[in-house]
Amino acid sequence: MSVTLLIEQLINGLQLGTMLFLMASGLTLVFGVMGLINLAHGSFYMVGAYVTALATASTGSFLLGLAAGVLAAAAAGAIVELLVIRRLYRRQHLDQVLATFALILIFSEGTRWLFGSSPLWLSPPEALAGSVALPGGSRYPVYRLVIIAVGVVVAAGLYLLIAHTRLGMRIRAGESDREMIGALGVNIRRLYTLVFALGAALAGLAGSLVGALQSVQVGMGEPVLILAFVVIVIGGIGSIKGALLGALLVGLVDTLGRVFLPALFGQFMAPSDAAGAGTALAAMLIYILMAVILAFKPKGLFAAHD
Amino acid sequence: MTRLHPTTTPAAERPAGTNRWLDRAHLVQGGLLTLMLLAPVAAHLLGEVYYVNLASRIALVAMAAVGLNLAIGYGGMISFGHAAYFGLGGYVSGVSAYHAFDGSLVMGLPGSDDMLVIWLAAALLCGLLALVIGAISLRTSGVYFIMITLAFAQMAYYFANSWPDYGGEDGLPIYLRNSLPGLDTNHALSFFLVCFTGLVFSLALTSRLMKSRFGAALSMARLNETRLATAGISPFPIRLVAFVISAMITGLAGALYADLNGFVSPSMLSWHLSGELMVIVILGGVGRLYGPLAGAILFVLMETLLGGLTEYWKFFLGLVLLGVVLFARQGVIGWLAGRERHE
Amino acid sequence: MSEAVLSMSGLHKRFGALQATHDVSLDLRAGEIHALIGPNGAGKSTLIAQIAGSLRPDAGQIHLGQRDITALGVARRARLGLGRSFQVSCLAEPLSVLRNVMIGAQALQGHSFRFWRPVSRDRSLLEPAYEALERMHLAHRADTPVAALSHGERRQVEVACALVLEPRALLLDEPMAGLGPEGSARLTELLETLKREVPILLIEHDMDAVFRLADRISVLVAGSVIAHGDSAAIRRDPRVRDAYLGD
Numbered sequence: 001m002s003v004t005l006l007i008e009q010l011i012n013g014l015q016l017g018t019m020l021f022l023m024a025s026g027l028t029l030v031f032g033v034m035g036l037i038n039l040a041h042g043s044f045y046m047v048g049a050y051v052t053a054l055a056t057a058s059t060g061s062f063l064l065g066l067a068a069g070v071l072a073a074a075a076a077g078a079i080v081e082l083l084v085i086r087r088l089y090r091r092q093h094l095d096q097v098l099a100t101f102a103l104i105l106i107f108s109e110g111t112r113w114l115f116g117s118s119p120l121w122l123s124p125p126e127a128l129a130g131s132v133a134l135p136g137g138s139r140y141p142v143y144r145l146v147i148i149a150v151g152v153v154v155a156a157g158l159y160l161l162i163a164h165t166r167l168g169m170r171i172r173a174g175e176s177d178r179e180m181i182g183a184l185g186v187n188i189r190r191l192y193t194l195v196f197a198l199g200a201a202l203a204g205l206a207g208s209l210v211g212a213l214q215s216v217q218v219g220m221g222e223p224v225l226i227l228a229f230v231v232i233v234i235g236g237i238g239s240i241k242g243a244l245l246g247a248l249l250v251g252l253v254d255t256l257g258r259v260f261l262p263a264l265f266g267q268f269m270a271p272s273d274a275a276g277a278g279t280a281l282a283a284m285l286i287y288i289l290m291a292v293i294l295a296f297k298p299k300g301l302f303a304a305h306d
Numbered sequence: 307m308t309r310l311h312p313t314t315t316p317a318a319e320r321p322a323g324t325n326r327w328l329d330r331a332h333l334v335q336g337g338l339l340t341l342m343l344l345a346p347v348a349a350h351l352l353g354e355v356y357y358v359n360l361a362s363r364i365a366l367v368a369m370a371a372v373g374l375n376l377a378i379g380y381g382g383m384i385s386f387g388h389a390a391y392f393g394l395g396g397y398v399s400g401v402s403a404y405h406a407f408d409g410s411l412v413m414g415l416p417g418s419d420d421m422l423v424i425w426l427a428a429a430l431l432c433g434l435l436a437l438v439i440g441a442i443s444l445r446t447s448g449v450y451f452i453m454i455t456l457a458f459a460q461m462a463y464y465f466a467n468s469w470p471d472y473g474g475e476d477g478l479p480i481y482l483r484n485s486l487p488g489l490d491t492n493h494a495l496s497f498f499l500v501c502f503t504g505l506v507f508s509l510a511l512t513s514r515l516m517k518s519r520f521g522a523a524l525s526m527a528r529l530n531e532t533r534l535a536t537a538g539i540s541p542f543p544i545r546l547v548a549f550v551i552s553a554m555i556t557g558l559a560g561a562l563y564a565d566l567n568g569f570v571s572p573s574m575l576s577w578h579l580s581g582e583l584m585v586i587v588i589l590g591g592v593g594r595l596y597g598p599l600a601g602a603i604l605f606v607l608m609e610t611l612l613g614g615l616t617e618y619w620k621f622f623l624g625l626v627l628l629g630v631v632l633f634a635r636q637g638v639i640g641w642l643a644g645r646e647r648h649e
Numbered sequence: 650m651s652e653a654v655l656s657m658s659g660l661h662k663r664f665g666a667l668q669a670t671h672d673v674s675l676d677l678r679a680g681e682i683h684a685l686i687g688p689n690g691a692g693k694s695t696l697i698a699q700i701a702g703s704l705r706p707d708a709g710q711i712h713l714g715q716r717d718i719t720a721l722g723v724a725r726r727a728r729l730g731l732g733r734s735f736q737v738s739c740l741a742e743p744l745s746v747l748r749n750v751m752i753g754a755q756a757l758q759g760h761s762f763r764f765w766r767p768v769s770r771d772r773s774l775l776e777p778a779y780e781a782l783e784r785m786h787l788a789h790r791a792d793t794p795v796a797a798l799s800h801g802e803r804r805q806v807e808v809a810c811a812l813v814l815e816p817r818a819l820l821l822d823e824p825m826a827g828l829g830p831e832g833s834a835r836l837t838e839l840l841e842t843l844k845r846e847v848p849i850l851l852i853e854h855d856m857d858a859v860f861r862l863a864d865r866i867s868v869l870v871a872g873s874v875i876a877h878g879d880s881a882a883i884r885r886d887p888r889v890r891d892a893y894l895g896d
Contacts, residue, residue, distance in 0.1 A: 103628070105627070233457070518767060536735075
């Protein structure tokens, strides 16, 4: 097992982690501020990717496409909030789960209806198509490193937004006391729409960036959504800090587990069995991690809310 | 310690509800069951095997939802992972048949194509899985519970997907439908009757259970946990047992479902399936005995009718579901049979 | 002096910088009503939570009879004979009054993992429940859903729920709140007879009722018991006057 492979996989894990953070931060903000569990968050991921793919294809510019994708996801978020989500804030979690499950069906099948079942293709911009040398001699795609950088910038931006701006102050006030923020004279409905659209934009950004690595297709948001749930459950629902930590943890554990577990099992099992058992265990690893964390901390690592 | 009130006044027997069996709710329930039984018999007489199998499908989906309803509707435990039990039941059927077919052993035991053995194994394994998942998940509540049950089901899903021995993501065919002594299970109507019996059994069990002391405690755990504890009953074990029973019912439905399709695959474990079972419970009317049956009839008929018209029928299912959640909280059974009454 | 049925010794509870309970020692003896009074924020709710078992003290012990119940949970304490009523009504609203009371009778008869026999025909549950309701003059409301009851009636149901447990000690948290004059007069009368069977730790704001009912009174201020004695002594105590009128 070479150091090169380890470094490469660490970076891969980091990249998955930053993407998960983009998804999870929106989910956890929406839950923290509005008390809403949103299954349709993966749909914004998909909307971002589709619009980026289409806009990039028609303008020829990935950056313009990306901007369009993020804006479209934000707009989709705002519209969904205005039409559906705001009727759900005071409802039970069961209603929220079902209504947002219905939204997934509408988004996914609607997209399939419009664009068909075959995936769209989106490639990273020319300028980022190359690779750089890693210590140890192997090469790593620049685009993936850029994704990590974007993730870091967004995380820092989110931190500044929440810690140092008026909007952030209102978000924090909304998290600690929903009645209070109304009493402060903040237009709470607009705040909610804004927060929801922000979360959708972040999901759209993640979808657009990852869309250039994988194929853009219906249902692409769902595996990511479930990973993001695991992230926020581990981190503590409502906590941005928890989402960051959880995302990195899940990204690294999942990536490293998939590569190294089968090899590890190979040390003491027949190779054919080891591959099977290792792969199966690796696929479940983050869920096992989650179960272990919850067995000790039922509200996650940084619990902010009930 | 002496009793507080030595002068006992015997409890007045409350007047038995008059016309209990003639009221609207009972008429609707009886009607649904009769329809469920007579429609496939009629289809059989007309030689329409497809519709007999469709009825079997409705019965099994309804039975799975009856199990879920015990957790969600009666126990207030919003499980988003019941596909785990449905799928495990299915895999018990498939794996057992697979080993019975080639005579090999599974964990030192021979396979079996006897449904009775398969049901027993499915119920036990699902109960055991639910005991473990429930014991961890029930330490949490609210959104955490929803997400954890989802995550555990995903765990089962990915496990089935990546475990190569039983087909991995391709799934596992059941070449010969498992058998029951004295019955030709390959005969569509006979198999339907088995499924229908399963459904009736799960309904009767739920009904009886909810009238018992256990049911009283479970209702109280859902309605007011503090009251239950103050009355001297710990909510956790009550919930856990209800969760286990709920999983066993759903698992049995899954075992039969695999036999119906002659096939089991990880899609029986997918979170879409968990979501759809929830949808069925809600469409029908949550916490109502016959809600899951009404929901399953509606769901499968929509799937068949809308699915015949357009490939994108789930788009419309989404719209209907959104409408029901936002505007019609009672579900179909509430709309048909009137509001629920508590004793 | 008769032996203590319920006793607390050296209870401490701290939330961050707030000392919510500071070295509280109290006891409840057979045949008495022991009233616990104190201004808002004195830490009464925290103390009750520790006695009932929903909150663990940082230090100190609680005994029910000879038994140390400090480490036991709410349900366990209830089964051992600690009955309580809540300040804010804590009942299952959609269920009938009878069902709310019956659940206590059920706990008293052992575990609830009985899956078959319907409770609606179970005389061993119905009889004690009706009995407790009759004591509270509520038998005629047995089949009414709790949601349809008045504020005062809910209070009475709470007490009935506690009585059906055949408690060795009763913990009543402001049972008079929200009762009209007639209701509280009736409850006062009831508590007076009841205390001979089961001693009552009474937390109450209605001072008239406290002075009339209580055999002993303890005054809780800022987490500590600052005075203790019979009605007359408490009425005279300058520290109590200060605590209530000083700020």
